[in-house]
Amino acid sequence: MSTDTTADAITSRPAGREARERLYRYLLFTCAATSIFITVGIVFLLAKDAIDFFTMVSPVEFFTGTTWLLPRNEFGVLPLLTGTLLVTIIAAAIALPIGVAAAVYLSEYASERARSILKPALEILAGIPTVVYGIFALVYVTPFLRIFGLPLNTFNVLSASLMVGIMIIPMVSSLSEDAMSAVPDSLREAAYGIGATKYEVSTGVVIPAAVSGIFSSFILALSRAIGETMIVAVAMGSRSRLFDFANPLQNLWQGNQPMTAAMIQINSADNVSGPGFKSMFAIGLTLFVITFLMNLASNRIAARYREEYN
Template sequence: MGNESFDADLTRSAHGQIAKERLYHWLLFFCAALTVFVTVSIVVTLAVDAVAFFRQVDALSFFTGTEWESSRGTFGVLPLVTATLVVTAVSAIVAIPIGTAAAVYLSEYASDRMRSVLKPALEILAGIPTVVYGYLALVYLTPWLRKGGLDLSMFNLLSASIMVGIMIIPMVSSISEDAMSAVPDSLREAGYGLGATKFEVSTGVVIPAAVSGIFSSYILALSRAIGETMIVVMAGGMQARMLDLTNPFANLFNSGQTMTAAMVHAVTSDATGGTPEFYSMFAIGLTLFFVTFSMNLLSNRIAARYREEYQ
């Protein structure tokens, strides 16, 4: 019995392994192709119905018109575009400094125990329904701003913009904090070795090294802000106004209608299928898509430039 030997077969079946790898390959390819298919389908659907709209309404008057009154057959999208961009700009002014500062604190200053409490609490803001934000802006924020001496109408873009900014703070802070935490400690130690303070290391070393991830958080946050619906519908109003392009923030105290609010109005109105008012929501949606796409493309180019510099 001592002369017997056993040779264990430790090799896997080559055919079975190849079959599994092929299965994984095609499964992952299907998931990737599905996302592309959904995106292309949405764009094609918007484009087809937008073409039907432009067959009834002149495209030049749509893109250059300064009045929007769909019930009267006036379709000038500029008031909707300017209101959307103003809301996005003001919300960015609110969210970007606060969110970035919160990310710096969580990444560089907070203890592990404090971070484990503050970060989940901050991210709870992202889970609050937007209709609640709209209610808070209409019932509480606008009266509070009025008591502060601002001459606001009941529905105004300022309250809507501030509340949209509060809503996107978790996006900025969470993604920026992840980017800062991924910066190697060796860079921080090099800064401390040169005699820099924690604040100087945070602002002069960590933020520049993580700037590509920080810009990514700005991209996602602004994309979320530009497509927000319920807050601007409830707090901003449904009256389309052409903002003064030389001073776009002058009309913040009055009501305004964004592109998403106009789409909601088109859906909830009595417009029947086949009418310009019905098809206008697809033309607005296509315009909103290209505005968002352009902003993301520009922001991605900026992020890529800094990523090449610091990585």
């Protein structure tokens, strides 16, 4: 057989194969376009109802008001926003260091057998229904913290925030461990070659090399914490409060209401109509913008510090 005939046999494609490839291409494009269309549709409908709300309530009143009381048609979102940020900050203070430490252990210290057991066991936390976390915070965490003399109300910010932090640990640890595992072994071997210890390699080589992936895991976990609903709805109560700068710890002992819990309250109320009902979409749009900006910043920072290895 000649060389030309062999080359033609290798590069040629049967008509049926080309048709299947074309079908797969169109099918995959349809799936991608459908997901984008659904997302755009949700945002459009959310913005449409939010605009209806802002025709009845001034945006200045909504974004600068310090009181959220539906019965009195007071729609200041600042108490809800501060409640959301308070939960997110406390949850981040718990989940980020623990998640990164767990990722370092799984990536650098654990044996293959230990990793095969510990990583799936850690990720089981991500499969627990969030309402279970909320009930656990209400029934067990709050009484436990009271043993240490903390003056916690039945519904309080601290217990809910602790459980939100525990809930997002698997996301931080799993994504960070994946980023650390992607660091080439040649970097580790070079560090060991100049006498570095395992701790020095982990903190001075692996973590800096994987910083873009680690930071992305932080942003995704914080976005998940901001959007958490059931834990805060069960364990934090339903009364919104503006952050008290004069007595910061008091904000942890008492209950509060983040934006997601307020949306549940609005949707479950039978007598809410007009601007009260439409306010749910304004809160949702505000929450969407916050998480969108966080993910946008994550992508920019990850692209800025991403390392490429050949």
